[in-house]
Amino acid sequence: MRQFILLTLLFASCGAAENAEAVLYEDISLKVEEYSSEKCLNIAFSEEQEFISSWKKLFYREKNKGEFQTSPIAFKGIHATMYNPNDQKYYAVDSDQGCLVMFDNLADSNGIEKIKTMADLQLIRPHDLVYDTASGFVYMLDAKTATIFRFNSVGQNESYMEISEKGYFRGLAMVDSKLYVTHSTNGIVLEIDNFENAQFTRHISSGKKANHRFGSWEKSGLILNDIEFYNGEWYATNYFDFKTHPDVENINKNKLIRFKDWSDFENGSWTDISYVLPDTLIPYNFCVKDESLFLATFPGGRKWAGGGILKLSTIEN
Numbered sequence: 243m244r245q246f247i248l249l250t251l252l253f254a255s256c257g258a259a260e261n262a263e264a265v266l267y268e269d270i271s272l273k274v275e276e277y278s279s280e281k282c283l284n285i286a287f288s289e290e291q292e293f294i295s296s297w298k299k300l301f302y303r304e305k306n307k308g309e310f311q312t313s314p315i316a317f318k319g320i321h322a323t324m325y326n327p328n329d330q331k332y333y334a335v336d337s338d339q340g341c342l343v344m345f346d347n348l349a350d351s352n353g354i355e356k357i358k359t360m361a362d363l364q365l366i367r368p369h370d371l372v373y374d375t376a377s378g379f380v381y382m383l384d385a386k387t388a389t390i391f392r393f394n395s396v397g398q399n400e401s402y403m404e405i406s407e408k409g410y411f412r413g414l415a416m417v418d419s420k421l422y423v424t425h426s427t428n429g430i431v432l433e434i435d436n437f438e439n440a441q442f443t444r445h446i447s448s449g450k451k452a453n454h455r456f457g458s459w460e461k462s463g464l465i466l467n468d469i470e471f472y473n474g475e476w477y478a479t480n481y482f483d484f485k486t487h488p489d490v491e492n493i494n495k496n497k498l499i500r501f502k503d504w505s506d507f508e509n510g511s512w513t514d515i516s517y518v519l520p521d522t523l524i525p526y527n528f529c530v531k532d533e534s535l536f537l538a539t540f541p542g543g544r545k546w547a548g549g550g551i552l553k554l555s556t557i558e559n
Contacts (some may be wrong), residue, residue: 243470243550244262244310244377244394246255253278260285261535263367266301267351269405271367273494274531278453279548280294280549280550281296281539281541281548281551282294282295282296282301282303282538282539282540282550282551283295283297283320283321283322283526283527283538283540284322284323284342284370284526284527284529284538285298285529285536285538285551286323286325286529287305287324287529287531288305288324288325288327288393288413288461289305289346289369290304290305291303291304291305291325292304292306292356293303293323293325293332293348294310294323294538295320295321295323295326295538296320296553297317297318297319297320297324298316298317298318298319298320298332299313300312300313300315300317300320300334300346300348300427300479301313304441306387310349311349313348313349313351314336314349314350314351315345315351315354316347316351317334317336317339317343318336318339319336319337319338319447320334320335320336320343321335321337321368321370322334322370322371322527323335323371323378323480324337324423324478325369326373326380326395328380328395328398328452329395329396330346330395331346331378331395331396331533332344332346332348332550333334333371333403335369335370335371335382336356336368337367337385339356339361339524340358340365340366340367340487341356341358342356342357342358342360342364342365342368342396343355343356343357344356344357345532348415355396357396357490359400360382360391360393360396360400360402361391361393361400361401361551362363363387363391363402365384366383366384366386366387366546367384367386367387368382368384368385368386368453369383369384369385369411369412369413370381370382370383370409370412370413370414370416370422370527371383371414372414372415372416374416374419374421376419377419378394378479378536379392379393379394379399380392380393380394380395380398380434381414381416381421381513382426382478383414383423385410385411385412385415386410387404388401388404388405388407388409388411388504389402389404389405390402390405390414390421390423390434390437392437400408401437401438401461403434403437403438403440404440405423405425405432405440405442406440407425407428407432407446408551409425409426409427409428409453410425410426410427411422411424411425411426411479412426412466412467412468412481413426413466413467413468413469413527414471415468415470415471415528417470418472419479420433420434420555421433421434422434422469423442424466424468424469425465425466426455426456426465426466426467426481427453427462427465428446428447428450428453428463429446429447429449429453429456429462429463429465429466430444430445430447431444431445431464431469431478431507432444432445433445433464433504438457445504445507445508446510447463447464447466447507447510447511448463448465448507448509449464449465450462450463450509450539451463454486455481456481456483456485456486457480457481457482457483457487457497458483458486458487458490458493458495459480459482459492459495459497460487460490460491460492460495461487461490463518464478464480464496465481465482466478466479466480466481466497467479467480467524467525467526467527468526468527468528469528469530470528471530471552472528472530472535472556473556474502475500475501475502476498476501476502476503476507477498477500477503477528477535477537477554478498478500478501478507478538479497479498479524479525479526479527479528479540480496480497480498480510480525481499481524482494482495482496482524483524483542484492484521484522484542485542492515494517495514495516496512496514496516497516497519497524497525498514498515498516498518498519498525498537499512499513499514499515499516500512500515501513519539520548522541522542523539523540523541523542524538524539524540524541524542525538525552526538526539533555534553534554535553535554535557536551536552536554537551537552537553537554538550538551538552539551539552543558
């Protein structure tokens with residue numbers, strides 16, 4: 243039985259009309275559709291709502307219903323948003339303000355709290371959030387200090403794990419209650435084996451050439467943004483940008499990859515599916531929901547047009 247990938251490009255933005263797709267790319271195995279045109283960093287879901295984080299703006303709507311609305315809450319640089327069922331509050335990590343923003347109502351800017359310390363540590367650049375449904379723990383990554391915080395809700399069961407490696411860390415992934423962290427600059431994925439004892443397994447990518455926060459396959463090797471496991475395969479995004487390497491002939495190479503297992507990742511035996519992306523677009527964070535894989539994208543250097551949410555779904559023939 244053959245499997246294909248269906249990619250639906252949902253450029254989700256405030257005021258985007260539902261199901262207003264225009265086909266941008268299509269062949270026997272791939273289909274790319276435009277939905278709207280707002281660059282973004284992250285999409286997340288609760289049981290009833292969808293959230294899109296886009297630097298200074300947070301978009302939201304009832305799940306699959308109508309247009310996205312813009313929250314009136316002021317942000318400087320949010321990278322991820324989630325709903326915490328433990329305390330029934332919304333959390334947004336504002337990396338540029340160095341805080342976790344906590345609030346009750348997406349449509350109301352009153353009553354928000356800015357959390358700047360967690361487990362008695364100061365937050366510097368909180369960057370990603372994931373929730374483990376099995377344990378009820380929220381995990382938050384501070385990209386600058388390489389610290390992972392764990393808590394049920396703010397002020398309840400707070401603890402942290404420090405990663406004893408230098409570099410910049412961008413993303414978290416929760417797969418079957420196992421936590422993974424992307425060590426972006428070094429092209430490494432850390433699989434957390436024991437949070438309390440700060441024990442982890444290092445998955446080192448093949449072809450690493452230099453450690454940078456931004457790069458290209460030719461000059462640096464992988465510069466990981468995020469990873470996710472979906473329908474039997476791993477997917478990974480990389481921060482490859484014309485802005486930092488304008489002389490690279492193929493900036494798209496290995497920007498979006500998939501692989502079966504970590505031995506493939508370590509040996510370079512992955513499949514490059516970056517051809518579905520324009521050269522100017524950077525794939526960022528993943529989210530699995532309703533048998534689909536969502537991917538937030540934005541234009542490199544923030545000066546080109548485009549960006550939005552990719553929706554990937556496997557189909558069988």
